Amino acid sequence: MNGSDIIVAGGGIVGLATAYHITQRYPHFRVTLIEKEHHLAQHQSGRNSGVIHSGIYYKPGSLKALTCRRGKALLQAFCEREAIPYETCGKVIVATEERELPALYRLYERGMANGVQCEIINADRLQQLEPHAAGIRAIHVPEAGIIDFRLVCERLAKRIREAGSEIVTGVKVIAAREQSAAATVSTTMGDFNASYFVNCAGLHSDELAMRSGVRPPARIVPFRGEYYLLTDEAKALCRNLIYPVPDDHFPFLGVHFTRTMAGAVECGPNAVLAFAREGYRKADVSLRDLWATVTYKGFQRLVRRYWRTGLGEMWRSLNKKAFARALQRLVPEVHERYLRPAPAGIRAQAVAPDGTMVDDFVWVDTPRMLHVLNAPSPAATASLAIAEQIVERLAERF
Numbered sequence: 001m002n003g004s005d006i007i008v009a010g011g012g013i014v015g016l017a018t019a020y021h022i023t024q025r026y027p028h029f030r031v032t033l034i035e036k037e038h039h040l041a042q043h044q045s046g047r048n049s050g051v052i053h054s055g056i057y058y059k060p061g062s063l064k065a066l067t068c069r070r071g072k073a074l075l076q077a078f079c080e081r082e083a084i085p086y087e088t089c090g091k092v093i094v095a096t097e098e099r100e101l102p103a104l105y106r107l108y109e110r111g112m113a114n115g116v117q118c119e120i121i122n123a124d125r126l127q128q129l130e131p132h133a134a135g136i137r138a139i140h141v142p143e144a145g146i147i148d149f150r151l152v153c154e155r156l157a158k159r160i161r162e163a164g165s166e167i168v169t170g171v172k173v174i175a176a177r178e179q180s181a182a183a184t185v186s187t188t189m190g191d192f193n194a195s196y197f198v199n200c201a202g203l204h205s206d207e208l209a210m211r212s213g214v215r216p217p218a219r220i221v222p223f224r225g226e227y228y229l230l231t232d233e234a235k236a237l238c239r240n241l242i243y244p245v246p247d248d249h250f251p252f253l254g255v256h257f258t259r260t261m262a263g264a265v266e267c268g269p270n271a272v273l274a275f276a277r278e279g280y281r282k283a284d285v286s287l288r289d290l291w292a293t294v295t296y297k298g299f300q301r302l303v304r305r306y307w308r309t310g311l312g313e314m315w316r317s318l319n320k321k322a323f324a325r326a327l328q329r330l331v332p333e334v335h336e337r338y339l340r341p342a343p344a345g346i347r348a349q350a351v352a353p354d355g356t357m358v359d360d361f362v363w364v365d366t367p368r369m370l371h372v373l374n375a376p377s378p379a380a381t382a383s384l385a386i387a388e389q390i391v392e393r394l395a396e397r398f
């Protein structure tokens with residue numbers, strides 16, 4: 001590993017896209033990507049909904065909006081070049097009650113401001129697109145799509161290796177420290193030097209930053225997203241992607257229906273606090289992670305403000321009937337007996353000390369390090385554009 005120009009921690013889609021972009025832009029650089037698991041994309045990047053987001057939700061001008069739009073175009077171009085399958089199947093965002101209409105129109109305006117191809121449709125048109133969805137009006141986003149992000153990660157890894165760079169798995173980065181001319185990266189395999197260090201450790205990014213002497217502006221709180229799959233007899237209830245009008249405070253809440261590239265239909269998520277950063281099952285508990293979360297002032301303030309919403313999510317986590325009822329708002333024919341449990345995902349949600357959930361992507365840099373400290377959805381869609389921005393920041397110092 002010695003002799004790297006840049007060491008990247010984290011073999012999720014953001015770390016891989018960053019390493020890939022460096023090898024493309026600077027073919028003479030040697031990058032080493034270090035992943036603690038034995039395989040790549042074992043966490044958020046390999047356990048997500050597989051939606052190519054259009055960028056309709058994000059505040060115009062924000063990093064999320066800009067990188068989502070650019071990232072989507074780069075991702076699709078990469079998939080075309082690499083013959084990675086994806087489908088531009090379209091999505092509907094459905095208002096089921098009159099009181100949701102102002103928010104639906106605000107979202108449409110936002111989509112237009114972000115340059116997203118979208119239109120308001122009436123109930124008849126909704127019936128044509130999604131015959132089982134109940135709604136009085138909706139936004140149709142024909143350019144939204146689906147993909148298997150694991151395939152993208154695998155292909156990025158292949159191209160990184162072909163460019164002469166290295167991917168090391170089963171090795172954990174413990175910390176990095178900077179000297180005037182280099183960064184020393186301590187790992188479970190020993191210390192290594194590089195000119196620059198990039199932290200793309202997802203759910204662990206804040207801890208790694210702190211161990212490297214950087215104070216993150218927010219801490220990661222892990223939320224488990226719990227899903228069901230529709231049984232084969234019920235799969236026809238959703239053709240593509242059926243979403244509710246999002247709550248401004250919790251854009252990632254609100255159960256929805258997502259067809260996957262494998263032909264399944266996923267319903268969810270239900271978001272509950274995970275008792276371990278990588279605790280995919282309800283019974284997974286890490287006392288260390290849990291203690292870090294519950295003693296964090298930002299988390300305590302979040303709970304004080306939104307405990308009602310949190311309890312609702314916990315109730316649905318324990319009660320399948322309640323989960324089914326939430327789904328029936330969008331598709332009334334969904335019955336509890338059509339739902340079978342699906343693997344959960346864990347979302348790295350950055351929470352600021354004042355208890356607000358950090359909405360935009362965040363990275364913090366020092367002369368020899370760059371730490372990606374908030375890369376929630378749509379970071380998989382946006383990954384190649386996030387990588388461009390990261391490399392642009394690093395390039396100022398090369």
Ligand SMILES: Cc1cc2nc3c(=O)[nH]c(=O)nc-3n(C[C@H](O)[C@H](O)[C@H](O)COP(=O)(O)OP(=O)(O)OC[C@H]3O[C@@H](n4cnc5c(N)ncnc54)[C@H](O)[C@@H]3O)c2cc1C
Binds near residue numbers: 051
């Ligand atoms: C349930 C769910 C659904 C989602 N749906 C979508 C979607 O449909 N579309 C979309 O665009 N986005 C979606 N997202 C968001 C998207 O998946 C993530 O934003 C993205 O995958 C983040 O990538 P990452 O590389 O930052 O993190 P990760 O994929 O979590 O990768 C971080 C990596 O760092 C490694 N690591 C951690 N600590 C260390 C260390 N000390 N040393 C070495 N390695 C380390 C981890 O093992 C991991 O492999 C979803 C997320 C979730 C959780």
